[in-house]
Amino acid sequence: MSTIVNCPTCQAQVKWIKENQFRPFCSKRCQLIDLGDWADENHKISQPMQNNEPLNEEMLDALEQEFLQHNKFFVEPE
Incomplete structure (x- = not known):
């Protein structure tokens, strides 16, 4: 059984499943x-x-490194 949550924006009911790429949002x-x-x-x-x-x-350097490791989209391409 999947969990159902309310969309934070429009309050529509949303299934919390892997296939829902926008969760917790409906769209x-x-x-x-x-x-x-x-x-x-x-x-x-x-x-x-x-x-x-x-x-x-x-x-600050340690915090920045940790952030960049978890957020690869901020890393400049080589």
Whole structure:
């Protein structure tokens, strides 16, 4: 049995299955509307950072490397 969730944009019911490439959205349109809301800063993550320790260059480099490893589409082609 598959899980059913509501589309975050239009509230339509969506099956949470591997074949649904837009999950949790019902369609590419709803996915793009949500992306546009983030780009327009209509959505924000409001929880403050938990660690008050200032970041140094070494920590920033490590965070950047970790991010790039998990998000290959940001890597420039060679």
